[in-house]
Amino acid sequence: MDWPKRASLASCILNTNKVKQIMNPISRTPRAVTRPRRGFTLVELLVAVALVLLLMTLFAQIFATATGALSTQRGLAENDQRARRLQTTLASDLSRMTYRALEGTDGIVPILDDFTSPIAWEPVAGMQNGYFYLAENDPNNDTDDVLQFTMQAYGSQVWADADIPPFVGRALFFPNGDAATELDQPEADDGDLSWNDLAGTLEIDTVNENDRGASQFAEVVYFLRHGNLYRRTLLIRQGFAPPASPGLPELNGGNYGGTNTFWNDFDYSAFFDNDAVTPAMVMLDENALNNQTGTTISLGMPKFRFGFWGDFTNAESGMPREFTDVAETNFIGRFTHEETSNPNFLYPGQDVSGGNPHMDRLTALNYDAARGIVTDGTATVAGTAPWDLANGTRRSEDIVLSNVHSFDVQVYDPAVGDFVNLGHSIPGGDFNRENNRNVGADGAPGEAGTDDDGINGTDDDGERGWPGTDDYGNRYDTWHRDAALIGNQGSPYAFMTAGPDGAPGDPGVDDNQNGIDDDAGELGWTGTDDVALRAIKITIRYLDTTSNQMRDLTIVHSFADRDSN
Structure with missing residues (x-):
């Protein structure tokens, strides 16, 4: 072997030995040491944590935004649903008015009273029943309007072999020991009765009575107070009378002991008749919708209606009680369920002489503006304790919409060509203040001998219906022809119905073709000057608390030719 090969072999052996030394764990020769793996520094960890927190914050904000948007949309949908429900209710109530437009007319017209009209204006039976009432009060204020009218509903379900009345209200049951005469009370009016096999008669189930009455007729009133829009409904009695049932006496103060809580126990129209031989509470029935001549109790006469002053011994009987005092300081519209269900309300179970606050329009009421409640007042009889009307047991039952900022009811004025406030100041308008003919019991527009409006002098036409006077006010009322029973006041805009020519319809023409020229049925005939x-137009402005946005609800209702052609 030559020398180069020997050197190469020695080098390989040497390298092999080095490898063995490294691989041999017990070798005393030092091993080659590897560098340890490098980890995250503190700065890197802090940056990573910050990024994670930032991402979590962003995700939380996105989730909160999405959840808030969903809640807002749900709130808007709920508010819109309440508004639609109110719109449906209002439209349904107006479509069921008992006082209707006559065939061929442009709309409804008041019944002219006898003492101002040379013609006998007999109302048309079946069309001009009950009443329609609109109070504008201050034309520049959209929170003091009152809309009130009578309505009739028609059902299709069988109830005692007749149409079922869809107006339902509370009716307290009180037994008198006679199964037959017990049928003549509101609790039996819905026809939900039991059959007594032994006696062979219908009777109220004394164990499971439903404390509910029903009728096809009712009064309804809308008004705004303290941000709440109220809808108060009072049934007009339609007694249940099976074919074999004898004539039975009406429910009255004589057989109902809880007279101080009547509107807690019953949702029925009633008044206190202090002009009767024996003064007592009287419940109104469907005969009170009749406006024909000679009717003694008619809802066409304001003094019989809910919310009107019914002291028949006073010349101003029939004036509405819409403010806390005659000076019209605080608007209350009507008494609420909360107030009338309080035992201290007294009416209709007690007369003015007993100190009830409802009838005595001349006694000022104390009003808690912070809560929107009539709280107490001074009794009309010396020594009688003041009354309190807060916290009645039926609180909030009549509220249909909350957070309402305005409730404005406007009328269509043909001369203006637009919807306007009743009693407006636009010159030439048909429904401006000057054309309001009502001047109250003193015969002077506004307050007699006073320049109420401070414009044209004392007792000018512009003062008709001025607040705080005995004028009927900025109101539209279909009225009753026996105006002498209302303190000799006429319907404010009744004289407009015959137009400048003084004749209903076209003078000398039988517009409705009933064989009589210029009869009452031609009032407001299309194409005439009536x-x-x-x-x-009803505009309701309310706050959507979810989105904090103001929203408007507008309803336009036409009276022309409704259900008459």
């Missing part, structure tokens, strides 16, 4: 109330 002025009818053609339509109203």
Whole structure:
């Protein structure tokens, strides 16, 4: 072996020995040491944590935004649903008015009273029943309007072999020990009765009575107070009378002991008749919708309605109680369920002489503006304790919409060509203040001998219906022809119905072709100079608390030719 090969072999052996030394764990020769793996520094960890927190914050904000948007949309949908429900209710109530437009007319027209009209204006039976009432009060204020009218509903379900009345309200049951006469009370009016096999008669189930009455007729009133829009409904009695049932006496104060809580126990129209031989509470029935001549109790006469002053011994009987005092300081519209269900309300179970606050329009009421509640007042009888109307047991039952900022009802004025406030100041308008003919019991527009509006002098036409006076006010009322029973006041805009020519319809023409020229049925006839109330526009402005946005609800209702052609 030559020398180069020997050197190469020695080098390989040497290298092999080095490898063995490294691989041999017990070799005393030092091993080659590897560098340890490098980890995250503190700075890197802090940056990573910050990024994770930032991402979590972003995700939380996105989730909160999405959840908030969903809640807002749900709140808007709920508010819109309440508004639609209110719109449906209002439209349904107006479509069921008992006082309707006559065939061929542009709208509804008031019944002219006898003492101002040379013609006998007999109302048309079946069409001009009950009443329609609109109070504008201050034309520049959209929170003091009152809309009130009578309505009739028609059902299709069988109830005691007749149409079922869809108006339902509370009716307290009180037994008198006679199964037959017990049928003549509101609790039996819905026809939900039991059959007594032994006696062979219908009777109220004394164990499971439903404390509910029903009728096809009712009064309804809408008004705004303290941000709440109220809808108060009072049934007009339609007694249940099976074919074999004898004539039975009406429910009255004589057989109902809880007279101080009547509107807690019953949702029925009633008044206190202090002009009767024996003064007592009287419940109104469907006969009170009749406006024909000679009717003694008619809802066409304001003094019989809910919310009107019914002291028949006073010349101003029939004036509405819409403010806390005659000076019209605080608007209350009507008494609420909360107030009338309080035992201290007293009416209709007690007369003015007993100190009830409802009838005595001349006694000022104390009003808690912070809560929107009539709290207490001074009794009309010396020594009688003041009354309190807060916290009645039926609180909030009549609220249909909350957070309402305005409730504005406007009338269509043909001369203006637009919807306007009743009693407006636009010159030439058919429904401006100057054309309001009502001047109250003193015969002067506004307050007698006073320049109420401070414009044209004392007792000018512009003062008709001025607040705080005995004028009927900025109101539209279909009225009753026996105006002498209402303190000799006429319907404010009744004179407009015959137009400038003084004749209903076209003078000397039988417009409705009933064989009589210029009869009452031709009032407001289309194409004539008669002025009818053609339509109203209701605008409700309310706050959507979820989105904090103001929203508007508008309803336009036409009276022309409704259900008459």
